[in-house]
Amino acid sequence: MNDENISWLNRATTWATRRDSDESRGSGPRGSGNHITMQLPTPKRPRPDREQSSRSISEAMRLLRSSEEQQTLLGDEELADDDGCFPPRKNDDPQAPNPHADLPVYTTIHRIRRLVIASIDDPYDRAMLLSPRVNVAIVRPLVEHLYDPDDASIVYCLLINRAQFLREQSYQAHHQTVNITRANLCEIVAARILRRYDEDHTGRSGLLMLANVLVAGFEPFQNAPSSVVLEKEHSRWGIAESWFQANRKRMLTALEVAIVSESKLFLATTACQKVVDAVWRGRITYTPTAWLDLVPDRYKHRGISLYDPRRAPYLNQYRLIVPRTRNIIETTQFIILFVLYILTMTSKAHTIGPSHLNFTAQELLFAIYGMGWCLDEFASVLEHGWSVHTQNLWAFLDLTFVAIYSAYFGLRMHGLSTNSGIQGKQALDVLSLAAPVLLPRLAFCLMSESMLFIALRAMMADFLFLTVLTVWCFGGFLLAMRWLSESQEGYESHKPVDIAKWMIYLWFGLDGTGIQTSPEFHPFLGPLLMTTFTFLGNSLFLTILVAMLSDTYSKLAASATAEVQFRRAVLTFEGVKADALFSYPPPFNVAFLFVLLPLKMITTPRWFHKINVLFVRTLNAPVLFLISLYERRFLWKKQSSATFSGGRGDRTVFSFWEQFGAHADMQLVFEHEPPNEVQDRMDDLDQAFTEDLWENAEGLSVGPSLVTRKRRNSGAISEASGSIFPNARLTRRALSRSEYRV
Numbered sequence: 001m002n003d004e005n006i007s008w009l010n011r012a013t014t015w016a017t018r019r020d021s022d023e024s025r026g027s028g029p030r031g032s033g034n035h036i037t038m039q040l041p042t043p044k045r046p047r048p049d050r051e052q053s054s055r056s057i058s059e060a061m062r063l064l065r066s067s068e069e070q071q072t073l074l075g076d077e078e079l080a081d082d083d084g085c086f087p088p089r090k091n092d093d094p095q096a097p098n099p100h101a102d103l104p105v106y107t108t109i110h111r112i113r114r115l116v117i118a119s120i121d122d123p124y125d126r127a128m129l130l131s132p133r134v135n136v137a138i139v140r141p142l143v144e145h146l147y148d149p150d151d152a153s154i155v156y157c158l159l160i161n162r163a164q165f166l167r168e169q170s171y172q173a174h175h176q177t178v179n180i181t182r183a184n185l186c187e188i189v190a191a192r193i194l195r196r197y198d199e200d201h202t203g204r205s206g207l208l209m210l211a212n213v214l215v216a217g218f219e220p221f222q223n224a225p226s227s228v229v230l231e232k233e234h235s236r237w238g239i240a241e242s243w244f245q246a247n248r249k250r251m252l253t254a255l256e257v258a259i260v261s262e263s264k265l266f267l268a269t270t271a272c273q274k275v276v277d278a279v280w281r282g283r284i285t286y287t288p289t290a291w292l293d294l295v296p297d298r299y300k301h302r303g304i305s306l307y308d309p310r311r312a313p314y315l316n317q318y319r320l321i322v323p324r325t326r327n328i329i330e331t332t333q334f335i336i337l338f339v340l341y342i343l344t345m346t347s348k349a350h351t352i353g354p355s356h357l358n359f360t361a362q363e364l365l366f367a368i369y370g371m372g373w374c375l376d377e378f379a380s381v382l383e384h385g386w387s388v389h390t391q392n393l394w395a396f397l398d399l400t401f402v403a404i405y406s407a408y409f410g411l412r413m414h415g416l417s418t419n420s421g422i423q424g425k426q427a428l429d430v431l432s433l434a435a436p437v438l439l440p441r442l443a444f445c446l447m448s449e450s451m452l453f454i455a456l457r458a459m460m461a462d463f464l465f466l467t468v469l470t471v472w473c474f475g476g477f478l479l480a481m482r483w484l485s486e487s488q489e490g491y492e493s494h495k496p497v498d499i500a501k502w503m504i505y506l507w508f509g510l511d512g513t514g515i516q517t518s519p520e521f522h523p524f525l526g527p528l529l530m531t532t533f534t535f536l537g538n539s540l541f542l543t544i545l546v547a548m549l550s551d552t553y554s555k556l557a558a559s560a561t562a563e564v565q566f567r568r569a570v571l572t573f574e575g576v577k578a579d580a581l582f583s584y585p586p587p588f589n590v591a592f593l594f595v596l597l598p599l600k601m602i603t604t605p606r607w608f609h610k611i612n613v614l615f616v617r618t619l620n621a622p623v624l625f626l627i628s629l630y631e632r633r634f635l636w637k638k639q640s641s642a643t644f645s646g647g648r649g650d651r652t653v654f655s656f657w658e659q660f661g662a663h664a665d666m667q668l669v670f671e672h673e674p675p676n677e678v679q680d681r682m683d684d685l686d687q688a689f690t691e692d693l694w695e696n697a698e699g700l701s702v703g704p705s706l707v708t709r710k711r712r713n714s715g716a717i718s719e720a721s722g723s724i725f726p727n728a729r730l731t732r733r734a735l736s737r738s739e740y741r742v
Contacts, residue, residue: 066202070274071283073636074308078204084312085285085305087208094606096303100152100216106224108157115142116161116182123177126184126265138185143192149200152212153222155190156254160220162186163261187263190254191272198271204306207274211284211304214275217251251289255573259566260387267569268562276565280572282307282322282635290578292382295596297580299609309631315624317616320583323575325627331445333586337373338438340366345435348428356424357416367409372586374402375593379581384574391570393457394444397437404434448571449564455556459549466548470541477533478503484521484529493520506530507537583616 074086081088089096119138128134146154162183169179194213201209221229255276258266266272278284286304290296319325343362349355359367377398381389389395408431415423444453478500485494494517502514518530556563584592592615600608617624674682 063199063202066206067274068637069203070207070278071637073310073638074204074306078308080306080308080311082311082313083302083318084308084310084316085302086204086308087305089302094300096301098217099303100212100218101222103151103153103218103222105153105157105218105220105222106228108151108153109160109220112146112157112161112186113164115145116165116185120178120182120185122181124181124184129181129184129188139188139192142185142189143196146189147193147196149197152209152216153218155194155197155213156218156252156257158186158190158193159254159257159261159263159266162190162263163257166261183261187261187266190263191266191269194266194269194271198274207278207284208304208306210271210275211278211286214255214272215253215279215284215286216304217253217289219251250291253573255569256384256388259391259570259573262391262566264559264562264566268565272569273565276569276572279576280323280568282319282324282631285318285322286576288576288578290383291385293579293581294379294382295580295593295600295612296578297605297609297612299605307635309628309635312628314628315617315621316628317583317613317620317624319624319627319631320616320620321575321577323572326575326577326582327571329585329623333373333376334441334445337366337369337586338442340369341431341434341438345428345432349425352421352425354421356421356428357419367412368587368590370405371409372588372590374405375589376582376586377402379579379589380574383577383579388570388574391567392574393448393453393567393571394441396457396460397441397444401434401437401441404430404437408434448567451557451560451564454563454567455553458552458556462548462552463545466541466545470537474503474533474537477529480529481518481521481526484526503533503537506534507541509538580612580616583612584619588619 074080078086079088080086083089119142124134129139146158148154165179165183165186169177169183194210197210197213198206200206255272257263258272267276275284279286283306284304285302285307287301320329340362344360344366347360347362383389392398408427411423411427411430415421415427447453478496481494481499482496485499499514502511502517505511506514514530515527515534518526520526521529580596581589581593596608596612596615599611603611673679
């Protein structure tokens with residue numbers, strides 16, 4: 001059954017029934033006033049012009065062929081330009097025109113807000129929004145009304161409204177749950193509209209259309225009235241028009257807004273993941289915009305296009321910002337940093353003395369390389385902002401290491417300037433704190449899609465939040481016991497640090513010294529305070545902590561696929577870099593930062609771009625050459641003469657030996673398309689099934705069904721096959737009735 005049939009059936013079984021006091025009309029002997037009857041509406045046949053979202057069998061096969069076509073190499077008739085981009089540029093203008101400049105983004109945003117507010121007045125949870133009744137009454141009409149195949153900004157505007165509703169729910173207490181419902185409705189409608197784009201635009205042109213919907217940049221005030229733009233210019237502040245942001249406007253993409261608003265349901269859809277995977281592999285290329293560039297190079301701005309490595313140069317510097325390549329490069333850079341850290345800590349001096357003033361070769365390499373790595377992390381925060389960067393799975397570990405390295409470097413330089421070996425020893429002691437950060441970071445990096453690490457990150461945030469609140473609330477016990485420890489002469493019998501240490505030991509059940517020494521504070525009040533704190537800390541705090549962490553893990557495990565795909569989308573979006581500084585590996589990025597910045601002030605944008613490209617290609621020539629060789633062979637799937645396959649065309653080295661396996665026939669049956677007579681036979685049977693389904697649904701069939709008659713004429717179906725789908729027969733028999741008796 002297609003989507004419309006399922007929706008109609010759910011609608012028929014969930015709509016409210018009404019009691020008829022008179023005799024039921026048209027019910028025969030079963031119709032009496034003692035029964036509740038429900039008149040079934042006449043179902044509508046799917047529209048042949050694809051205005052509905054229902055899909056037939058041929059439609060499903062067409063979409064499958066289109067999906068496989070999107071993963072194959074461009075044909076000979078689809079020629080890319082000399083940069084490897086398809087569609088090719090029309091001229092040599094370095095700035096590609098914005099194809100979406102005429103879209104009324106500002107008007108669409110406010111139009112969607114009005115529609116959503118008018119549609120939702122009461123709070124509903126996500127399950128209720130996905131129910132058949134709400135789908136028919138609210139979701140589907142909004143999708144049909146808002147969907148425009150020529151407007152790529154609809155999804156962006158819906159996600160902008162979702163972010164705004166989530167923001168409003170934080171300070172409008174009387175509309176809190178209603179705004180959450182409205183935000184969820186915007187996400188659901190955006191996901192449905194994105195699916196419509198995927199179904200209506202097939203082939204490689206459809207993949208480009210989806211990419212324009214998700215990663216094309218839009219501005220919220222695009223095509224707004226002049227009075228609104230003028231008011232925005234007067235009220236804005238910051239560095240948007242500074243030297244760092246010259247010649248380019250800060251534009252947001254639908255993918256970025258979905259990440260910021262944590263639209264995990266939207267990001268987990270098939271259409272969205274199709275684009276995310278294409279961007280991740282580098283099949284789709286585009287020039288991103290950054291919130292702040294340290295070394296901006298915006299002379300060239302290419303539109304969203306497919307990448308053909310056969311037409312591109314071997315040393316293509318833009319392949320360094322492909323997310324998959326960028327992830328491999330960053331992982332390699334971190335492993336180098338980790339190895340240098342281990343060598344530094346194993347070769348350090350073990351006694352305080354003049355040796356701590358001298359840099360070993362290992363420590364010197366680590367200090368220089370670590371500076372470049374921290375600069376890369378700082379530029380990543382400025383690239384897309386704090387909100388997007390902290391959504392990365394291991395961002396909190398990277399930022400912790402940056403803080404530890406900054407403290408180490410400051411103490412080390414201070415020790416050298418004051419000729420103090422003690423300061424040098426303290427700097428290395430601080431650096432030793434990086435070990436609990438770097439080792440887990442390596443595991444997070446190598447197993448980024450493990451549900452264990454995704455849950456661990458979320459539970460660490462809950463643990464720190466609850467710990468801060470608990471320390472705040474239990475701080476009164478520390479103050480009370482500190483004041484009780486004072487004598488009449490003002491002498492403190494116990495220091496606050498010792499009292500805090502005893503409280504922490506009692507908190508986690510490690511030591512009972514605080515209970516033993518509590519009478520020294522006060523014979524009666526001291527034990528009372530310490531016992532109360534112990535009871536609350538062990539019973540209340542730990543119970544709440546375990547409950548919170550269990551609830552967090554259960555929620556993440558219930559939506560494990562969505563969580564993994566959300567992290568993959570974050571990693572993909574962050575991997576497309578705009579800052580030219582990311583093309584220089586550490587520690588060369590530090591040197592080129594001080595070289596390129598002064599050079600940008602004295603050269604034109606065109607010459608600065610040429611010099612930057614020369615430096616990048618020279619420094620990364622071996623890496624770029626290996627990337628080019630790999631992508632020319634493995635970036636796209638090879639074209640196959642078969643229409644669609646279950647793995648055909650993906651021949652591996654072991655394919656020949658698999659033919660001799662005991663289960664080789666399971667793969668060989670899909671190696672070639674069925675003959676024409678078999679396909680004609682399948683078409684006849686499938687068409688008969690579709691006609692029989694709709695004929696029974698309309699209540700027109702009273703004798704043998706059409707599919708049964710055709711099967712009898714063909715003689716292809718045996719009598720035993722009727723027992724395979726008994727539930728289907730029951731469903732058809734139920735659908736043939738004009739009313740249900742409850």
